[in-house]
Amino acid sequence: MTFLETLRAIVGTDHVLTHQLDGYEMDWRGLYRGRALAVALPGSTDQVCAVVAACSAARVAIVPQGGNTGLVGGAVPDQSGRQVLLNLRRMNRVRDLDEKNLTLTVEAGCVLEAVQERAAAAGLLFPLSLAAEGSCTIGGNLASNAGGTQVLRYGNARELCLGLEVVTPDGRVWSGLSGLRKDHSGYDLRQLYIGSEGTLGVITAATLRLFPPPASTMTAWISVPCAGAAIELLSLAQKQLGPTLTGFEIMGREAVALADKHFPQLRAPDAQAYPWHVVLEQSSHLLEATERPQFETMLEAGFERALIADAIVAESAEQAKRLWHVREAIPLAQAKEGANLKHDVSVPISRIPEFLEAVEGALRAALPDIRLVLLGHVGDGNLHYNVQAPEGDTGGAYFARHGDWITRQVYDAVDACGGSFSAEHGVGAFKTDELAHRKDAVALDLMQRIKAALDPLHLMNPGRVLKAVPVDVG
Ligand SMILES: Cc1cc2nc3c(=O)[nH]c(=O)nc-3n(C[C@H](O)[C@H](O)[C@H](O)COP(=O)(O)OP(=O)(O)OC[C@H]3O[C@@H](n4cnc5c(N)ncnc54)[C@H](O)[C@@H]3O)c2cc1C
The missing domain is CATH 3.30.70.2190 (Alpha-Beta Plaits)
Structure with missing residues (x-):
């Protein structure tokens, strides 16, 4: 059996796609376009396990994908044509609603808006809210620890999740859908997987916190x-x-x-x-x-x-x-x-004015016509320091000339203010250089060890978050 035949045997012929993959292979911003060996659309956790095990046996890398609305190029394959895109959108069932425990357990492919609506139908609130909510999925929200507009009151996706079900890179299932608010029984694996951007395993279901509206x-x-x-x-x-x-x-x-x-x-x-x-x-x-x-x-x-x-x-x-x-x-x-440059950063709230003044001063002095499209969840110290090419400029050439310099001004000012170059969108493929360059060396070393321990073959979304390392696959 060829590898593709194995995939078809697991998820069904109709759910392995090899043609017309544009919507899967290109990211939302149109900045990253890869080529997948195939898109696999599993319908259950068992199927995810089998696909992951088959990929592990064949040494084929996996890129998990939800709604493909991520802004850092983390959910699309590389150019090799040898990675499998594992799209979770068929896994969109509600498994359990516990009104007394104020929890909702859903599969990872549930669209965020549908989760909000299911909670509302029970007279409850799921407060995660962001502009992509009509297409992004809970799995993607958790894998990227999404923030949005209600973080000030309810926290990031991390704070809204009580339990996870995860398929590990060797094809086993960790069933952690406890719904407990207190469970100090060892290392908190849930928090490790949340925000890991598909590099440590595949989130297949989650137990979410609900609130009285x-x-x-x-x-x-x-x-x-x-x-x-x-x-x-x-x-x-x-x-x-x-x-x-x-x-x-x-x-x-x-x-x-x-x-x-x-x-x-x-x-x-x-x-x-x-x-x-x-x-x-x-x-x-x-x-x-x-x-x-x-x-x-x-x-x-x-x-x-x-x-x-x-x-x-x-x-x-x-x-x-x-x-x-x-x-x-x-x-x-x-x-x-048209073309624009985005910087999703955070600084201590008290230092936001100083940060804004420093960056605007540097940018306008050198590039007087640049357009600053600034917005942010300022209650969380999170700014989207976005820039647009001057009016009438199609943008591509402008950013090819000035983009790296602009980005350096922004991130250096973030560092000077004690902030982070990545606030809520994640690292993906977009910021791996920044992570390697700006992250505390000990933290980086610990992250690399965690990756090597949980995904020794480096098959889970390789080159995302951490730079790809050559692995002897034996
Ligand atoms: C218009 C717009 C507004 C946005 N506003 C915000 C905002 O306010 N706040 C914010 O935080 N973000 C925002 N985002 C980006 C945000 O991260 C995503 O919209 C969302 O959280 C990603 O969900 P998704 O299902 O589309 O994930 P994808 O884009 O498919 O994937 C994102 C990452 O998660 C991984 N992944 C996806 N599913 C799984 C899974 N089941 N298991 C393991 N890994 C997985 C992917 O490999 C990738 O690395 C916005 C995006 C857009 C387009």
């Missing part, structure tokens, strides 16, 4: 005079609203203007009048009538301290959704506008 939500679009004012306002809101502060997103003038240009139907509030804008969200188990006075007091204090230049408070859920859509439209508008 808020009774009321208030959303405001706030324009601020400078980034420092936004940070002061965050501090004020945290003190006055406490844990009910759910979201605090920052957007620069050029970012909002770009969303307005490509999505005018969203009617973005006037971007040009102010340099920075914030979407602030409060949610509470108390009714709006009870919460609103405190919310308004916080806004008044912001105006009095000149932290707020203008504010619109959404008067309906529909209006709040529209304000959020403006924020979420920014990455989509960037894609429509």
Whole structure:
């Protein structure tokens, strides 16, 4: 039996694809295009085990893939034509909903939006929320430890997961779908697999934390005079609203203007009048009538301290959704506008103004026409320091000339501020050089040892996160 015949025997002939693989082989940003030996679409954990075991026996590398919305080139194969893409989208069943334990157990290929909807149908909330939620999968969210817009209140994907089922690189299953909130029985393997970007094993199912949904939500679009004012306002809101502060997103003038240009139907509030804008969200188990006075007091204090230049408070859920859509439209508008350079970084919240000033100063001094499309989950210290080529420039040539230099300015400033060059999108193929160059040497050594111990043949997503190492496969 050939290797492809073995794959077909495991998952069924219809679920091994070898032609017209564009949507699988190219990443969401169109930056990475590989060539797969085949795309395998398993329908069960047993099938994943069998595929992984077959790959291990044949020394064929595996690239796990969910919705292929990752932004760091981690879910597409390399150019060799010898890797198997293991796409989990057929594994999309809900295995269990335990309303008393507040947990939902789903297979890895469940689309995030479907998980949110399943929780909502039971009167509960699964709070992970990001602009790709209509296509990304829970397996991908956990493998990349996704963040999104509610991290301030609920944490990253990591904090929202109580248990995992994982197929190991030698084809065994680790069944860790416990749903326990306390389980200190040795090393925490769940946390090791979360964020490992498919390099240590295949996540096949997860037990997720649910929450009672808020009774009321208030959303405001706030324009601020400078980034420092936004940070002061965050501090004020945290003190006055406490844990009910759910979201605090920052957007620069050029970012909002770009969303307005490509999505005018969203009617973005006037971007040009102010340099920075914030979407602030409060949610509470108390009714709006009870919460609103405190919310308004916080806004008044912001105006009095000149932290707020203008504010619109959404008067309906529909209006709040529209304000959020403006924020979420920014990455989509960037894609429509043309080539761009993205930097997903984090710095301590208190140092954000210093970081922004340093990078903007360096970039504008050398490249006065560069467009800074800045946004971020600033409540988590996470900035998307994105840049677009000057107006009218198609972008490719501009970034071929200046891209590396721009990126160095951003990451050096991140280092100087004690931050991280990779906040929530992961390392993938995109940042392996940065990891090798900027990660603490001891941490890097420990990571390499973990990889070698769990995946000695280096067949799980090789060259992602850690650089590929030549392996004697015997
Ligand atoms: C418009 C847009 C907005 C976004 N906004 C955010 C945001 O706000 N916050 C944020 O954190 N991210 C954001 N992202 C990126 C984000 O990481 C992904 O959208 C999502 O988490 C990835 O899920 P996916 O199913 O598409 O994974 P994929 O892209 O398919 O894979 C991502 C990584 O996980 C691995 N992987 C996938 N499935 C598995 C599995 N079952 N087992 C093991 N490894 C697996 C892959 O090999 C790859 O390394 C955004 C992306 C887009 C396109």
